[in-house]
Structures are given as structure tokens and as C-alpha cells.
Amino acid sequence: MHTTIGIIGAGPAGLLLARLLHRAGIDSVVLEARDRSYVEHRQRAGILEQTTVDALRAVGAGERMDREGLVHDGIELRFGGRAHRIGFPGPTGGRSVMLYAQTEVVKDLIALQLTEGGPLLFGAQVHSVAQADGARPTVRYTRESRESTLTCDYVVGCDGFHGVTRNAIPAAVLRTYERTYPYSWLGVLAEAPPVYEELIYAHSERGFALASMRSPSVSRLYLQVPNGTDPVDWSDARIWDELDARLAIGRAPGWKLARGPITTKAVLPMRSHVTEPMRHERVFLAGDAAHIVPPTGAKGLNLAVADVLVLGEAFTELHRTGSTALLDAYSDTGLERVWRAEHFSYFMTTTLHVDPDQSTFDTRLQLSQLARLAASPHAAAELAHNYVGAPIGRGLPRD
Numbered sequence: 001m002h003t004t005i006g007i008i009g010a011g012p013a014g015l016l017l018a019r020l021l022h023r024a025g026i027d028s029v030v031l032e033a034r035d036r037s038y039v040e041h042r043q044r045a046g047i048l049e050q051t052t053v054d055a056l057r058a059v060g061a062g063e064r065m066d067r068e069g070l071v072h073d074g075i076e077l078r079f080g081g082r083a084h085r086i087g088f089p090g091p092t093g094g095r096s097v098m099l100y101a102q103t104e105v106v107k108d109l110i111a112l113q114l115t116e117g118g119p120l121l122f123g124a125q126v127h128s129v130a131q132a133d134g135a136r137p138t139v140r141y142t143r144e145s146r147e148s149t150l151t152c153d154y155v156v157g158c159d160g161f162h163g164v165t166r167n168a169i170p171a172a173v174l175r176t177y178e179r180t181y182p183y184s185w186l187g188v189l190a191e192a193p194p195v196y197e198e199l200i201y202a203h204s205e206r207g208f209a210l211a212s213m214r215s216p217s218v219s220r221l222y223l224q225v226p227n228g229t230d231p232v233d234w235s236d237a238r239i240w241d242e243l244d245a246r247l248a249i250g251r252a253p254g255w256k257l258a259r260g261p262i263t264t265k266a267v268l269p270m271r272s273h274v275t276e277p278m279r280h281e282r283v284f285l286a287g288d289a290a291h292i293v294p295p296t297g298a299k300g301l302n303l304a305v306a307d308v309l310v311l312g313e314a315f316t317e318l319h320r321t322g323s324t325a326l327l328d329a330y331s332d333t334g335l336e337r338v339w340r341a342e343h344f345s346y347f348m349t350t351t352l353h354v355d356p357d358q359s360t361f362d363t364r365l366q367l368s369q370l371a372r373l374a375a376s377p378h379a380a381a382e383l384a385h386n387y388v389g390a391p392i393g394r395g396l397p398r399d
């Protein structure tokens with residue numbers, strides 16, 4: 001089999017890229033190791049930047065999102081015995097974010113791809129990408145116990161952090177930058193109404209907590225836990241008690257969350273990771289295949305979308321005019337945004353979590369930074385700009 005663009009991975013990056021290419025009249029094949037149901041039900045991100053929302057609408061994947069998604073115009077910070085709201089539209093020229101789960105984005109894009117798009121093969125496990133330097137890079141994969149080969153004009157690795165496409169970039173060219181954090185998140189879904197109408201990010205001496213949501217009757221909640229935590233050690237009652245304790249900051253005595261059955265529990269490690277360059281000859285990396293951020297800034301999914309918007313435009317320009325100028329600029333364009341998001345995610349993570357080795361001095365610095373966000377419109381505007389994300393363009397805006 002031959003195709004113009006071979007896409008490895010049917011997460012948000014691979015699926016949106018396939019959709020963008022289809023609309024530009026460019027052939028692609030998507031190879032996904034897992035089955036459809038697994039991909040559609042993997043619990044992950046929840047916050048879509050305005051640019052992500054606009055992109056989904058532009059490719060015809062916005063109808064259900066606009067019906068069921070919840071527009072959020074701010075977040076609440078809880079710290080040092082008080083609560084402070086950071087509003088988004090004011091400082092950002094009217095921008096906001098949308099709460100619409102990654103599971104739903106993926107379901108919408110898969111449905112479109114299967115009815116209108118090119119081939120999307122589930123259960124296709126890619127082993128290797130070879131001949132990145134040649135005219136036709138080759139993807140080897142196994143599906144239903146059969147080994148197959150897909151040759152492509154270009155390959156895009158949208159295969160996440162544990163993907164194989166990165167191996168196609170020679171070691172002499174590849175650079176990686178990494179940081180692991182000394183804590184993880186315990187993430188749960190609960191059949192309980194949202195704690196509050198907006199997301200709450202809480203800095204507590206017991207550790208960080210985040211209260212998010214999936215619908216008017218389903219909460220998505222996170223607790224900072226030590227690395228190596230086994231979710232089995234966290235009973236439902238223990239989780240609710242800990243959420244009560246960490247989120248009660250600034251509330252009246254006796255304040256408690258409305259409880260309900262917890263339906264999923266998982267521990268997620270927190271890491272930052274960047275691979276450079278994001279392109280080698282005819283092989284490109286996009287999304288988590290190229291970079292990971294800790295989820296505190298809600299950037300992972302949005303960065304994946306930003307990558308493929310730039311890449312989709314670059315392939316479209318190549319298709320229309322024969323120019324590789326945008327493809328050649330892809331890695332540099334992408335990395336500027338990636339490093340901004342890396343810094344913001346690091347900032348949110350280290351400002352809100354308790355490092356097990358943290359001194360009282362470090363805690364006072366965190367509280368001072370949080371107080372600055374509450375007191376200064378400039379500091380709040382900086383957070384708001386980063387949270388809603390920069391529009392896609394040539395470079396980041398100079399706001």
C-alpha cells in the first residue's frame with residue numbers, strides 16, 4: 001500500500017491531521033495500534049483552548065462540542081486561606097476556553113474519518129519507520145497477525161510518548177530535554193455534580209487538588225499523590241475526605257463536597273519532555289510523540305492540535321504550490337510554542353504542588369507568587385494569556 005501521508009496514531013493529533021488533509025484533497029492512511037473502543041474511552045484532558053475549538057469547528061467537528069461543551073471564562077485559585085478568580089476574556093481580548101473531554105473530541109473525529117475520510121486502521125501496530133532520508137519512507141506494521149508495509153511520501157508520527165516514530169530520527173541528530181516531578185496525580189471520575197461552576201486549582205499544605213468536570217452530573221477530580229502510589233490504596237471515602245480537606249480553603253467551616261460513586265481511578269506520572277527537532281527529512285513528529293507537559297496547565301491536547309494545524313497548512317501549501325517553505329519551518333515554528341507551554345506547565349505545576357523536599361522558605365515563595373496573581377492585573381493577565389493559549393500564526397504574539 002502507498003499513500004501520500006502516513007499517519008501513525010489515532011489520538012487527537014493523528015485524527016485531526018487526517019481530517020485537515022482530507023479537506024485539502026491530500027491522501028492519508030492512519031495506523032492505530034489499539035481498537036476503536038479503547039481509543040474512544042481513554043480518560044485524559046478536558047480543556048480546549050479557543051484555537052482548538054475554532055479548529056474543530058472549521059473541520060466540521062464542532063457540532064456536538066458546541067451543544068455539550070461548557071465555555072469557561074476563568075479559573076479559581078485557592079491558597080493561603082482564600083479563593084481568587086482569574087478571569088480570561090478581559091485581559092485576552094475576549095478569549096476563553098471550552099470544557100469538552102478529549103474522549104468526546106476523539107469520538108467526533110473518528111466518526112467523521114470513518115464516514116468521509118481515508119483509511120483508518122485500528123489494531124495496526126507499527127514496528128518501525130525506515131528510510132526517513134529516502135524518497136519513500138516505509139512503515140512496517142502488524143494487523144490481524146499479518147505483517148504489512150505502507151510506503152509514503154511523508155510520515156507523521158502522532159504515536160504519543162511511547163511511540164516508535166521518534167526512533168526514525170538518527171541519534172546523532174536527536175536531542176531530548178526532560179524533567180520528572182517528584183509527585184503524581186490520582187485522577188478520578190465521579191458521578192457527582194461539579195464542585196463549582198469553574199475549575200478550582202488548590203494549593204494546600206496537604207498537596208495540590210484540582211476540581212474539574214465532564215458534565216452537569218459528572219466530576220473529574222485530581223489529587224497530588226506520591227510517585228509510585230497504587231490507586232488500590234485509595235478507597236472512595238479516602239479520596240472524598242482528602243478532596244474535602246484540600247479544597248475547603250477559603251470556605252466556611254464544615255464545607256464539604258457532594259459525594260457520588262467513583263467510576264474510574266488512575267495514577268498519572270508528571271513529566272516534561274521535549275524532542276528536537278520535530279522533523280527529520282521526510283518524517284515529522286506531532287503531539288505527545290514530540291513533547292509532554294505535566295497536565296497542570298491543561299496544554300497537552302492543545303499543543304498536539306497546534307502542531308497539526310501548522311503541519312496541515314504546510315502540507316496544503318506543498319500540495320497547492322509545490323513549496324516546502326512551511327514544511328521546512330515546521331520544527332522551529334512548533335518548538336517556539338512548545339517551549340512556551342513547557343514553561344507555563346512547569347510554572348503552574350511547581351507553584352501549586354508540594355515537593356516532598358520543599359522547605360518552609362519554598363512554600364512562602366509559592367504563596368507570595370499566588371498572592372501576586374491575586375493582587376496584580378499584570379500577573380493575572382500573564383496567566384490568562386498562557387491558559388487560553390496563543391492563536392496560531394507566524395511566531396507567538398508579542399502581547
Ligand code: RFL
Binds near residue numbers: 008033124161268300
Ligand atoms: P495520544 O493521544 O497519546 O495518541 C497517540 C496514539 O498513538 C497510538 N500508538 C500507536 N499506533 C500504532 N503503532 C504504534 N507503535 C503506536 N504507538 C502508539 C496510541 O495507541 C494512541 O492512540 O497522543 P496525541 O494525539 O499527541 O494527543 C496528545 C494528548 O493525548 C495528550 O497531550 C493529553 O491527553 C495529555 N494528558 C492530559 N492533558 C491535559 O491537558 N489534561 C489531562 O488531564 C491529561 N491527562 C494526559 C492525561 C496524558 C496521559 N498519558 C499520555 C499517559 C492522562 C494520561 C494518562
Ligand code: PHB
Binds near residue numbers: 046298
Ligand atoms: C481535566 O478536566 O481533565 C483537566 C482540566 C484542567 C487541567 C488538567 C485536566 O489542568
